[in-house]
Amino acid sequence: MQRIFFRVILLLALLAALSGCTGVGYYAQSLKGHVGIMAARQDVDRLIRDAATPEPVRTQMLAARGIRQFATGRLDLPDNASYRSYVDIGRDYVTLAVFAAPEFSLVPKTWCFPVFGCVPYRGYFSRDSAVRTARALQAEGLDVHISGITAYSTLGWSxxxxxxxxxxxxxxxxxxxxFHELAHQRVYVNDDTAFNEAFAVVVETTGVKTWLAAAGDAEGLRRYEAELGRSDDFVALVAKTRDELGRIYAKGGSAAxxxxxxxxxxxxxxxRYRRMRDGRWGGYAGYDGWINTPVNNAKIAATSVYNDLVPAFLRLHQLCAGDYPRFYKAVKRLGQVAKTDRVRALEGVEACE
Structure with a gap:
């Protein structure tokens, strides 16, 4: 299935527990899951050198090492120990993110944590815990969506x-x-998931294009741009429905x-999706999994949170002439603007100062 830009930031459970917050069970499962992964790390360079490493794994590690070097050398992303080790976790997703929203509202429920601020989801290493939380939220009358996550970031804390x-x-x-996860380590603004994710998406997409062009992979670049085009189409389709729902809820009336x-x-x-899939997309069915499973306010709100500000960040990146250090400085300055004024400031930027 085509990947929508969902990500989860692991909230450092130990810090949260020390702060005296409630929900110790949640922090315990987070800490246990993260510590288990960290304990299983294998150094990428060692895996490449080791004659016992299966050839498919060695090939993957060589590719990963080159990508990691490109991230620092060309995209000015952090030069640290992140993504220089490897863990086979033996499952399809590292975590599950639970999103929720009221039955007649597109404003997602948020959860707040020490250090990292408030985010519109809760991440779980335990599937059972994620399902229990989802059921409890549904019992409160909320729309709920669970998304499988393939990567997370501790923002450089580990x-x-x-x-x-x-x-x-x-x-x-x-x-x-x-590229996306390292972007979170370069710039992260507390309590503003939409800002953080759109910024990271732009680093991701422009970075991949730069990487493919540098490798001379014209066919890969063509495929990637086609993929981005379909992603834009799908996001616009969901946004249209979000607007329709917003008008329905604003009008009010009976619950029924x-x-x-x-x-x-x-x-x-x-x-509309099926018409686009069978027409403009020529039968490409990569989003069938999303569209054929339950769609509700939580699912629609999650998609919007991660995509609404992408065009504004792309524009800023262009104003910075694709210069990543200048782009990061401009984003950091915007991150210091009061949250109530931040989107307006981003959309009103006229130059990369």
């Missing part, structure tokens, strides 16, 4: 490893994940009436 889940697709997919109108809007989304 040396994040490459995970087997990051190799599920091709090298381009791996490069996108590494809004529920019926909401269901009809979601069915229109599915119908």
């Amino acid at each position: 040396s994040d490893p490459l995970l087997s889940t990051m190799f599920a697709e091709d090298k381009t997919h791996l490069a996108a994940l590494v 009436g809004m529920r019926s109108a909401k269901a009809a809007a979601i069915e229109r989304l599915r119908a």
Whole structure:
């Protein structure tokens, strides 16, 4: 399935527990999951040198090492120990992110944590814990969406490893994940997931294009740009339904009436998607998994949170002439603007100072 830009930031459970916050069980599972992964790390260079390393794994590690070097050398991303080790976690997702929103609102529920601020999800290493949380939220009358996550970032607090889940697709997919997660280490603004994720998406997408061009991979670049085009199409499709739902909720009325109108809007989304898939996309079915599973406010809000500000960040990157150090400085300055004014400041930038 085509990847939507969902990411999860691990909240350092030990710091949270020491702060005296409630929900010790949540922090305990986070700490246990993260510590287990860190304890299983294998050095990438050692895996490449070791004659006992299976050839497919050695090939993956060579690709990962080159991508990591490019991230620092060409994209000015942090030169640290992150993504220089590897862990085979033996499952499809490293964590599960639980999103929630009211039945008649597209404003996602947020959870707040020490150090990292507030985010519109809770991440779980334990599937059982994620499902229990989802059921509890549903019992409160909330729409809930669970998304499998293939990579996470501790924002440089620990040396994040490459995970087997990051190799599920091709090298381009791996490069996108590494660039995105390292971008979070370069700039992170508390309590503003939309800002952080859109920034990282732009580092990811422009970085992958730069990486493919530097490698002289014209066919890979063509495929990647086609992939981005479909992603833009799909995000726009979801945004149209989000706007429709927003008007339905703003109009109000009986719960039964809004529920019926909401269901009809979601069915229109599915119908528009299938027309686009079978027409403009020539039968490409990469988003069928998203569209054919339950669609609700939580799922739609999650997609919007991670994509709404991407065009503004792309524009800023262009104003900076693709110069990554200048771009990062400009983003850091915007991150210091009051949150209430930040989007307006981003969209109103006229030059990369």
